[in-house]
Amino acid sequence: MLRKLIIAGLAGASMLAASQAFAQERGGVVNVATIGELTTLDPMTATGDLLGMVTQHFFETLYTFDKNWGVTPLLAEGLPEVSADGKVHTIKLRQGITFHDGSAMTSEDVVASLKRWLEVASRGKLVAANLDKLEAVDDYTVRITLKQPFAPLTALLAFNNSAAVVLPSEKIAETLSEYVGTGPYMIKERKPDQYLQLVRFDGYKSREGEPDGFGGARKQYLDEIRFVPVPDANTRVEGAIAGQYDYADLLPVEAFDRLNGQAKTEPLVLKSFGWPMFIMNNKEGMMTKPGLRKAVQAALNSEDMLAAAFGKPDFFAVDGALYPEGYQWRSDAGVEGYNQGNPDKAKELATEAGYDGKPIRILTSRQYEFHYKMAQVAAEYLKAAGLAVQLDVVDWATLVQRRAEPALWDIFITHSPFLPDPALIAPLPASYPGWWASEAKDKLVVELNTEMDPEKRVAIWSDIQKLIYDEAPFYKVGDFNALSAKSPKLGGFTASAWPYFWNAHLTK
Numbered sequence: 001m002l003r004k005l006i007i008a009g010l011a012g013a014s015m016l017a018a019s020q021a022f023a024q025e026r027g028g029v030v031n032v033a034t035i036g037e038l039t040t041l042d043p044m045t046a047t048g049d050l051l052g053m054v055t056q057h058f059f060e061t062l063y064t065f066d067k068n069w070g071v072t073p074l075l076a077e078g079l080p081e082v083s084a085d086g087k088v089h090t091i092k093l094r095q096g097i098t099f100h101d102g103s104a105m106t107s108e109d110v111v112a113s114l115k116r117w118l119e120v121a122s123r124g125k126l127v128a129a130n131l132d133k134l135e136a137v138d139d140y141t142v143r144i145t146l147k148q149p150f151a152p153l154t155a156l157l158a159f160n161n162s163a164a165v166v167l168p169s170e171k172i173a174e175t176l177s178e179y180v181g182t183g184p185y186m187i188k189e190r191k192p193d194q195y196l197q198l199v200r201f202d203g204y205k206s207r208e209g210e211p212d213g214f215g216g217a218r219k220q221y222l223d224e225i226r227f228v229p230v231p232d233a234n235t236r237v238e239g240a241i242a243g244q245y246d247y248a249d250l251l252p253v254e255a256f257d258r259l260n261g262q263a264k265t266e267p268l269v270l271k272s273f274g275w276p277m278f279i280m281n282n283k284e285g286m287m288t289k290p291g292l293r294k295a296v297q298a299a300l301n302s303e304d305m306l307a308a309a310f311g312k313p314d315f316f317a318v319d320g321a322l323y324p325e326g327y328q329w330r331s332d333a334g335v336e337g338y339n340q341g342n343p344d345k346a347k348e349l350a351t352e353a354g355y356d357g358k359p360i361r362i363l364t365s366r367q368y369e370f371h372y373k374m375a376q377v378a379a380e381y382l383k384a385a386g387l388a389v390q391l392d393v394v395d396w397a398t399l400v401q402r403r404a405e406p407a408l409w410d411i412f413i414t415h416s417p418f419l420p421d422p423a424l425i426a427p428l429p430a431s432y433p434g435w436w437a438s439e440a441k442d443k444l445v446v447e448l449n450t451e452m453d454p455e456k457r458v459a460i461w462s463d464i465q466k467l468i469y470d471e472a473p474f475y476k477v478g479d480f481n482a483l484s485a486k487s488p489k490l491g492g493f494t495a496s497a498w499p500y501f502w503n504a505h506l507t508k
Contacts, residue, residue: 026200028506029224030490032499033236033245035367036396037193037229041179043163044121047426048400049417052160053249053498054227056214057198058100059165059181062091062110063158067213067494069420071154074207074215075105075166075182077140079154086149086452087132093140098203099168100186101178107136112169114142120174122431123162126423126449127153149450151457152423159424160214160498184220184502196227211494211503221492221505231395233369240265240485246506247499248485252369253315256483265485269315270495272324273482274417276309276374278362278475279427283435284406286360291353293472296360296411298349299385301341305377306478309370317479322425322465324479328454329422331462334469338476346385359390363403363412367396371413374477403433415480417497422461423449427474436473 034054040046043055062076073079077092097105114134117124133145144153157164171180179187184206185198206218228245230236237255240248243264251259259267280287280296287293306316320338323329340346360382364375372393379389392409394402402408412433416426428445430437444467448460468474486493493504 025221025505026223028222029226030222030246030501030504030506031226031228031244032501033228033230033239033248035229035233035236035250036231036365038196039397039400041187041190041196042176043161043165044117044124046400047122047161047432049161049415049498050396052163053500054196055163055165055179056160056183056498056500057185057225057502058179058183058187058201059163059167060183061158061160061164061166062093063154064160064214065158065420066215069213071158071420072212072215074158075110080144087146089144089146089153090137091142091144093142094205094207095140096205097182098205099182100180100201100203101168101171102203103168103170105166105168105182106139107142108139109169110142110166111136112172113166114144114164116167116172117164121162121164122426122429123156123159123424124164125431126429127156130449149452151449151452152421155421155424159419184218185225188224193229195229198225198227199223213494214496214498214500218502219492220502222501225501231367233367237485240487243487245485246487246490247493247501249499250368251483251485253310253312253481253483255485256312259483259485264487266488268484268486268495270482270484270497272326272418273480273497274415275322275479276370276413276415276477277427278378278411278413278477279403279434280473280475281406281410281434282437282473285410286355286358287410289353290471291349292355295346295349295353295355295385295387296382297337297469297472297475298340298342299346299381299387300339300378300475300477301381302339302478304341304381305374306480308377309373309477310480315481315483319479320469320476322422322468322476323418327418328458329461331458331465333462334466337469337472341381343381343385346382346387350385350387355387357388359388361390361392361408361410363392363394363399363409365394365396365399365413368413368415370480371415375413406433406435422464428464434474436471438467438471438473440467441471 064074066072080089080091118128130146132147184204186201188199189197200220236248239245280293303318310316320335364371366372403412427434444464451457489507491507
């Protein structure tokens with residue numbers, strides 16, 4: 001520990017000089033209205049866009065994503081050196097990185113953090129099954145040796161939820177009691193259901209160069225960032241209009257016209273934001289029957305659900321492919337199972353599956369208003385197919401807790417951005433709520449992950465997409481654009497699926 005503190009002290013003087021270079025541009029507090037309260041601040045143990053959005057400001061990973069969704073180094077010095085057989089990944093660490101507690105980051109911390117990630121994170125467990133050895137070569141070099149090649153390793157190390165964040169080895173515990181990272185901001189105070197207050201970490205060492213998506217330079221212009229949970233979407237809209245919030249996340253699309261032309265806020269449309277999905281409970285209850293999952297798939301009408309959720313056609317696309325046009329992963333395999341809206345076929349499939357008339361429990365939240373509206377439309381289509389429905393509407397934090405309990409639900413609604421590698425898609429691992437266990441899926445996922453040829457990986461992904469429609473573990477509703485609002489005074493801000501506020505500044 002003493003050695004780490006000495007290293008940190010040597011880095012401090014250069015950090016002070018760097019911070020003074022842009023001292024004139026510093027200052028201000030940004031208030032960010034989020035869709036609700038977080039159930040945890042530990043991004044290893046849970047998934048979710050809100051969790052990743054908030055914690056990325058104070059926790060960092062070895063890698064992150066640039067503006068083109070390529071993997072780029074963050075705490076690592078560069079991309080891994082990979083052996084010819086694809087099994088050994090040697091990672092050089094940046095030197096002079098300081099944790100919020102004043103200690104210096106070394107390979108000891110990285111190895112201890114990765115060991116915890118492999119044990120507790122759903123995405124870490126994808127790597128754990130293939131791990132041969134994890135070791136510190138020296139103070140600033142880590143080596144990961146795999147049993148077989150694993151193409152998505154660096155993408156998994158870069159992802160910001162179920163995240164491989166680096167913690168001080170002394171702070172690591174099964175349940176974290178201190179949230180100490182290396183990020184540009186650190187926690188000062190948390191008042192549940194009121195705010196999470198982050199302040200600038202003056203010991204932060206940014207990468208050099210220019211900002212590049214989540215990568216590149218992370219400049220600390222703001223004094224403070226406050227994440228304020230505002231569960232009611234209309235309250236977020238009105239707060240933005242009043243100037244109460246400098247940024248308001250994920251607003252109802254019908255608020256676009258109201259936000260447009262306002263003095264204290266402006267609408268911000270995030271193109272090709274992501275895709276909503278209905279996750280079936282493959283572990284317990286009625287949806288463990290493949291025929292009943294197929295009945296739900298046959299009943300649903302995506303066009304009507306998307307129209308109800310997003311209104312204007314400019315905000316959605318009826319598309320069953322799991323990646324939109326422009327992505328290398330784009331495939332039409334299996335999409336004949338999409339957007340059927342066929343109650344007669346659904347009723348027949350449900351009868352064949354032995355449906356007993358019990359209500360299908362759909363777990364959703366109004367904090368994502370579009371989830372709730374899709375649930376309402378889905379309920380009507382399921383009823384038309386002779387299926388009883390029970391809508392369980394809860395706040396998002398409660399939904400995240402309940403979805404971990406398979407006895408409490410049959411379907412829950414969530415959404416995801418379009419991710420740079422399909423291995424990152426949340427419901428693919430059997431450990432994710434929904435618990436899709438399938439020998440055919442496991443075989444294909446292993447092929448996807450061990451194949452290093454990009455073209456062959458695209459073909460394997462096409463087979464996985466077809467299997468998703470064949471087994472119906474979840475249902476993609478479509479593509480959507482998202483609406484947020486930001487203050488005209490908030491400069492240097494780049495729209496993102498996971499909004500970040502380093503590099504942002506307030507103008508007078």
